[in-house]
Amino acid sequence: MEQTIRFSLNNRPVSVTTDVDRALLWVLRTDLKLTGAKFGCGLGQCGVCTVIINSEAVRSCQYRVKDVEGKEVLTIEGLARNGTLHPLQKAFMEHSAVQCGFCTPGMILEGYSMLAKNVEPSRDEIIAMMDRHLCRCGTYPRIVDAVQTAASELKGGKR
C-alpha cells in the first residue's frame, strides 16, 4: 500500500511516498539515491546492507520501510560530520581493513552500533558481534584491529 513515511535520514528529515511494505534497503538505494548500503543476499545473512536505526545496527534488506516512521536512520554517507571522518572510518583506513570494500559500510556501521553500547570491547566481544558480517576478501583480523583502535580513540573522548 502506498503511504508517506517520514523519518530522519542522516540527521535530515525526509519523507518518501511508496509501497510501505518494500524493504528499506531498496527505498534507500533507489528512491533516496543513497547507495552506500549494499545488496548482498536479501536474506539478512551477509550484513552488507546494514544501517543504523535509532542506534541499532539493522539489516535494511529485512526491514520494511513502514517500520522506520519517526525513527532516526544513519547510513554510511552520514557518518562523517562536517568533513571529518568518524574514528572508525579513520581506523579502517589506517589498518588497511578494506579490500574490495563491498562489506565495508556494513562493517563500520556494525562497529558503530557496538561501540555505542560497549566503549571498551574485548577482541572476543568484537568478533562475537561482527560474526554476522561476511567479508569474502578475508580482511577480518584487520577489521578487529580497526574497531579496537576506534574504540580507544572514542574512549579518549575525541568524539
Add this chain to the structure above:
Amino acid sequence: MITGNENLLDRRDFVKLLGPGIYFLFSVDELLQGQQQGMFGRYPEDFNAYLRIAENGQVTCYSGKVELGQGVIASLAQMLAEELEVSYDSVSMVLGDTKLCPWDPGTNGSRSIKNFGPALRAAGAEAREVLIEMASEYLKVPVDRLVASEGVVRDKSDPAKSVAYGMIAKGKTIERHLEKKPALKEPADFKVCGRSLPRVDFLDKVTGKAKFSGDIVLDNMLHGKVLRPPAHGAKLKAVDVSAAKEIEGIRVLQDQDFVGVVHSHPDVAEKALALIKADYELPPPEANDETIFDRILKTEARESVVEEKGDLAQGDKKAVHKFEASYCTPYVAHAATETHSAVVRVDGESATAWVGTQRPFGADATIARAIGLQSDNVRVITPYVGGGYGGKSQIGQAVQAARLSKMTGRPVQVVWTREEEFFYDTFQPAAVVKISSGLDASNRITFWDYHVLFAGNRSSECIYDVPNVRTVSRGSSFGGEGPHPFGTGAWRGPGSNTNIFARESHIDMMAAKIGADPLEFRLANLADERMVRVLKAAAEKFGWETAKFPSGRGYGMVCLDYLDTYVVAMAEVEADKESGRIRVERIVCAQDMGPIINPEGARMQIEGGIIMGLGYCLTEEIHFNGGEIKDLNYASYRIPRFSWIPEIETVLVENHDVAPSGCGEPPIVGMGALIANALYDATGVRVQRLPLTPERILANA
C-alpha cells in the same frame, strides 16, 4: 574507473555522472590516439597508451586491469611513478575502460604486477628519457647534464635551470620515441616501489562514495530481472506472465526462452518475476556431489604430458616403499559479497556498459555478440568490483542487461540475487588427482607418476628432486566440458588448489610412512635453493621443531610454487577425533614473490588468501543433483567468518634476483594440504577429499 585527483584532466572533457572521486569520460578526443594502438592480444609499445601528463604535472595512468580489492590501484601507480620519476601522489589511475585503456587479457592469475608491470614500467622509463631529451632542447643543456626527479628535469650543475614534465607534455600525446629502450630500474634503486603507500580507494570505500556497478544510476534507467530455470540444462516448455503484467509499471519482455521483466524499482521487478509461472522439462540428472568423482574418473578426454623425465619403471625398481592414492576436490563457489552487476545503455549501433568484471576486454565482445553490434562499438567501463576471485570473468548479468536495454530502448541495470549468483556461478571444477610414488631406503623419492583429471595443469609439476617423473593432465578445467553438469571456471588459483592439495598431502603421507618429520623429509628431497630458503624462513617464524610424525601437536606444512612465486605455510590446529571438529589456531606464511611493490598490500593479500582458503578446506562444497544447484545462499554454503580466524603471521622473503611476481593467489593454493596435514599430525586421520568436514574426518578415523 577513473579515480584519484580530480583536477588532472581538462574538465571540459568530462561529464560528471557520479559523486566526487569518479568520472566517466564522454567526449573522446586526441587523448585516445595512443590507447588505440596495440589492441587485441598484446600490450602496446607506444608509451602514450599507458600514461598522460597534464600541464599541471598530474599523471594519469591507464591500465586494462581492474580494482577488485587486490590493490592494483596503488601498486601500478607506484611502478609508473618509479620509472617515470614522478611522485606517487601525482599519479591517478584509469582502470578497466576499454575505450581509454590499453588492451589487457584480464585481471586474473595474480599477473597484474608480473605481466603488466614490465610493460607499464617500460612505458614510464621511455617517457622519462624522452622528456629528458625534450627538456635538453628546451633548456639548451646537454642530456648527460640533466636529471629527472619528482616530475621535473634539472641541470645537475645548475639546479635553477629546470623544466617540469607538464610544461613539456602539456597533456598531449608525445610523438617522440626512442630506438633503444632504456633499462628498467634495479630494485636496489627503488624509491617509490617497496613502500607501503596508501591506497586512494580507501577513502571512497569507508565513506560509501565508492561506486560499484549496482550503484551506477543513469537517467531513465530500468532495473531488469530474467527468468531462471530450476536447473542447468532445463528447457522452457510453457510460461504464463499474466500475473506479473498486473503489477503497475512492469513490462514483460520475451524472446523465445529469454523472459525478463523491467521496472524502475529493482525490488518490484523481482516481485514481478516471482509471479511468472513457468514449466520446464528437466534432463535426467547424470551426477550428484557424491557420484561426480566416479564420473570424472570415467570421462575420457584429451591428455597432455606436462613433464616427463627419467624412467618410471627404473624408479619403481629402486623403491622400497610404494604409495598409491587419489585426492578429490569438489565444486567450489566464488561467493563474492557483491553479486554480478551491470548497467548497459544501448544507443542504436553502439552501447556503453558498466560491468563488474575481471575482463573488460572480452566483455565488450560478449555483449556485442549478444545484441548484434560490432565489438568496437561497445565500450565497457569497470567501476570498483566487489570481489571477483575468478568468478567475474563471466558476465552473464551484462548480457541480460544488454538484451533488456536493446528490447526497451532504455538503460537497464541487472543486479543478480544471491540465488542467481550461486546458480549461474562458474564453479571451481570438481577434480581428481591420482598419484603413484616410491621411496628408496635412504628416504629419497625414486619416482613420481601424477595424473590430474579436469582440474587443469597449473602447479601440477613435481617441485621435488625426483629422477623419474611423469605428470599428465586430462581434460580442461574450464567451460563445463567433460563430466561437469554446469559451467566451471577459474577460481582463485585455478587448478593449483587441487594440485597442491594432492601433491603436498601425498608428500606428507610418504613422510608419515617412514615416521619422518615433514620438514626434514621435504628438505631431503628438495634441490631448489630458493624453496629451501623460503622453507627455512617459515620454519624459523613458526618455531618448527623436528619430531616423529605424526606428533600429536597438530602441526602441518606445505610448500609450493605458483607462477614463479614461492610459498611455504605452516599451521597449528586443534582437532577432536571424537567430534571431527577442527579449529585452526595459527598459520605462518612465508612468501617469495621477488621484489615487493607494496609490502602492506602484499600482507593483506596473503592474509586474505589464507582466510578465504579456510573455507574450501573446512566447509565449502556445492551440493547438486544434475543441473540443480542445492546451495543457493550463505546459510547452506558456509564461508569463513570472523570467529574462524587463526593467528596469522606473514613473512615477506625479499628476493631481488628475480622479477616481481604475483601475490594474491599463491597463498590460497596450499591451504587444503596445509590443514589436512595438520589434521593428520593432530589425530592420525588422513582425509583425501576436501572439505575436511566432521563427517569425513569421522569416516576416516
